[in-house]
Amino acid sequence: MSMYPTNLAKPTQIRQALGIYRVMAMVAGVALFVLLAEMVLKYGFHQDNWFTRNWSYVHGFIYMIYAGSIANLGLKLAWPLQRIVLHLLSGFVPVAPFVAERRVTAETKAVLARVYFGG
Numbered sequence: 022m023s024m025y026p027t028n029l030a031k032p033t034q035i036r037q038a039l040g041i042y043r044v045m046a047m048v049a050g051v052a053l054f055v056l057l058a059e060m061v062l063k064y065g066f067h068q069d070n071w072f073t074r075n076w077s078y079v080h081g082f083i084y085m086i087y088a089g090s091i092a093n094l095g096l097k098l099a100w101p102l103q104r105i106v107l108h109l110l111s112g113f114v115p116v117a118p119f120v121a122e123r124r125v126t127a128e129t130k131a132v133l134a135r136v137y138f139g140g
Contacts, residue, residue: 046122
C-alpha cells in the first residue's frame with residue numbers, strides 16, 4: 022500500500038510546476054516594478070514613447086503567465102481555491118511576488134520531503 026497522498030500530483034510534476042512558478046514570480050515581480058516606473062514616467066512626467074504606450078500590455082501578458090503558473094502549482098498541491106486567489110492577488114502588490122515565492126518554495130520543499138522521507 023502506497024503512503025503517497027492521493028490528492029497531490031506526482032513529485033516530479035510538483036517540482037516542475039514549482040520551477041516554473043519560481044521563475045514567473047521573479048519575472049512578474051520585476052515587471053511590476055517596471056510598470057510602476059512606466060506609470061510615473063507616463064502620468065507624472067507626461068512621457069509619450071514606445072515604452073510608456075506598450076509596457077502595460079507586456080506586463081499584462083507576463084501576469085497572465087504568472088497566474089497560470091500559480092494555478093498549475095496550486096492544483097498540483099491541492100490548494101483550496103481561496104489560497105490560489107490570494108496568491109493571484111500577490112501579483113498586484115510590489116514586493117509581494119518575491120515574498121510569496123520564498124514562502125511557497127519552502128513549503129513545497131517541505132511537502133516533497135515528507136513525501137520522500139515520511140514524517
